[in-house]
Amino acid sequence: MSELIRIRSLTKHFDMGRGQRVHAIDNISFDIAEREIVGLVGESGSGKSTLGKTLLGLHDKTAGEVYYRDELLPQHYHSSDYRRHARRMQMIFQDPYSSLNPRMTVGEIIAEGPRLHGMMTAAQAREAAGEWLRRVGLHPDHMSRYPHEFSGGQRQRIGIARALILEPEFVVCDEPISALDVSVQAQVVNLLSELQASLGLTLLFIAHDLSMVRYVSDRMAVMYLGSLVEIGPVDEVYFEPRHPYTQVLIASNPEPDPESERQRVSTSIRGEISSPVNVPEGCRFAARCPRAMEECRRVTPVLKPVDESGRLVACHLY
Numbered sequence: 001m002s003e004l005i006r007i008r009s010l011t012k013h014f015d016m017g018r019g020q021r022v023h024a025i026d027n028i029s030f031d032i033a034e035r036e037i038v039g040l041v042g043e044s045g046s047g048k049s050t051l052g053k054t055l056l057g058l059h060d061k062t063a064g065e066v067y068y069r070d071e072l073l074p075q076h077y078h079s080s081d082y083r084r085h086a087r088r089m090q091m092i093f094q095d096p097y098s099s100l101n102p103r104m105t106v107g108e109i110i111a112e113g114p115r116l117h118g119m120m121t122a123a124q125a126r127e128a129a130g131e132w133l134r135r136v137g138l139h140p141d142h143m144s145r146y147p148h149e150f151s152g153g154q155r156q157r158i159g160i161a162r163a164l165i166l167e168p169e170f171v172v173c174d175e176p177i178s179a180l181d182v183s184v185q186a187q188v189v190n191l192l193s194e195l196q197a198s199l200g201l202t203l204l205f206i207a208h209d210l211s212m213v214r215y216v217s218d219r220m221a222v223m224y225l226g227s228l229v230e231i232g233p234v235d236e237v238y239f240e241p242r243h244p245y246t247q248v249l250i251a252s253n254p255e256p257d258p259e260s261e262r263q264r265v266s267t268s269i270r271g272e273i274s275s276p277v278n279v280p281e282g283c284r285f286a287a288r289c290p291r292a293m294e295e296c297r298r299v300t301p302v303l304k305p306v307d308e309s310g311r312l313v314a315c316h317l318y
Contacts (some may be wrong), residue, residue, distance in 0.1 A: 004170060004202045005032040005055070010064035012047075012054045016277070017260045023279045024050040025226045027064070029303070030312075032170075037203040039217030039234060041210055041249070043273060047226040048206045049094070052172040055204070056089050057081060068170070087117055090163040092192075094175040096155035100147040106133070106145030106158055130159040136191060153184035157191065164195060170202045178208060185209075189216055210253045214238045222246045225274060225284040228303060232311030239316060242306055242313045245269075246283045283316070291317060 008029050014022040025047040032038050040048050053059045055066055056179055066073045068088065074081050084111035086258060093099035099108055110132055111125035119126060130140035136157040147155055156176060173192065177185040193216055196203055207213050214234050221231040222243065230243040241247045248269050271288040274280050280287060286296040295316050303312040 002034055002036045003031040004036075004069060006065075006067040006070075007031070007055070008065045008067070010051070010054060010060045010066060012050055012059055020277050023226050023277045024052065024276065026279070029064075030221065030231055032202060032204065034169075034198050034202055035196075036219065037205055037217045038231075039213030039220045040206045040223065041202060041208070041213055041220060042223035043249075044208075045225075045273065045276070046223040047276075048223055049174050051089065051223070052174050052204055052206055056091055056172055057085065058091070061228050083117065086113075087119075087166045088168055089170045089171045089172075090166060090168040091174060091232045092156075092159050092163050092176045095179050096152050096159055097147075097179070099159055100155055100162075102147055105144055105146055106150075109147070109158065110143075110162050110165055113162065117166065119166070128165055129161070132165045133158075133195060135195070136161045137187075151184075152180050153188060156180060156188055160188075160191065160195070164199065167199075168201070171204075173203055173205045173207075175206050175208065177212065185212070192216070210238065210250060222249065225279070226276060227284055228311045228314065228316075229285065230311070231303070233309050236309050237295055237305075242311065242318065243285075244289045244291050244317075245313050246303075283314075 010025060010028045012025045014024055016022060028051065040051070042048055050059060054061055057073065060076045073085065107126055107129050110129035114120045114128060115122055115125040121182060129234065130143055133140050133142055138157055140152060150158065177188050180188060189212060195201065203214065205216055217234045219232060220234045220237040222229050222237070224245050230241065230246045237246065238250060241250050269288050274284060274287060282298050283296040283301050287291040289296065293316060299316070301314040301316050303314045304318065305311065306313045306318045
């Protein structure tokens with residue numbers, strides 16, 4: 001498979017004033033192949049959502065490059081850039097309650113994109129909106145209703161329809177199930193998997209639930225404090241994690257079987273995550289790592305291959 005997205009040394013800092021900056025993401029590089037699903041995991045505050053939004057131009061890049069089919073994307077997006085690239089790259093947002101305009105009907109919300117992009121007339125966009133409601137498991141008769149009349153799972157389906165009606169190739173799914181009840185999370189993930197297969201989509205699937213990421217993804221990428229610490233085939237990373245942070249993160253993942261969960265030895269990461277404003281030298285996980293060496297506190301490790309599977313790990317132990 002050829003690469004659809006290439007990310008090279010991507011960095012995003014937020015200026016807080018008085019010379020202070022939040023290091024949201026630092027020097028991240030990896031590729032996403034066509035029709036691939038890459039699951040992105042990590043603790044809250046690790047920079048997962050910032051990475052997704054920076055890829056799509058919703059945040060300006062501080063440094064680094066993003067290529068879409070070998071085309072260098074703008075460092076700072078203007079309105080013309082959004083019009084050009086929005087059809088190719090879309091986002092499904094985390095919160096299905098705040099991401100839909102409460103003053104617009106569902107039909108208007110879904111039809112707005114193709115109408116503004118000049119893909120369809122108003123009548124054609126409305127007809128397509130009804131068809132997309134059907135494809136995501138809702139009824140076309142719901143087009144005249146407003147977002148507050150739907151449940152969280154139904155609103156997320158509307159958000160999926162709004163993104164995919166533009167026929168994008170690349171979609172960032174920013175924790176699309178975290179705000180939903182457990183009972184409907186699997187339904188939404190199965191819907192995304194079916195649409196990805198039928199439409200040939202490429203997905204960056206951001207989530208906290210490691211089991212769900214393993215279920216839906218081809219590769220898993222692990223972030224810690226704005227940096228990428230491990231990436232590789234999902235089963236390789238899930239069952240044989242190499243980076244100490246990945247090992248502890250997966251070990252702390254709850255077991256789905258109640259009996260196994262009761263017998264499991266509890267695992268937690270010692271200490272607190274460092275401040276993204278005052279980022280430590282060397283490996284960012286060193287202060288919490290049970291295997292840290294002196295070198296870890298002085299030298300920043302780089303992602304490098306550690307086996308034949310394509311696994312990359314940023315750790316001085318390898």
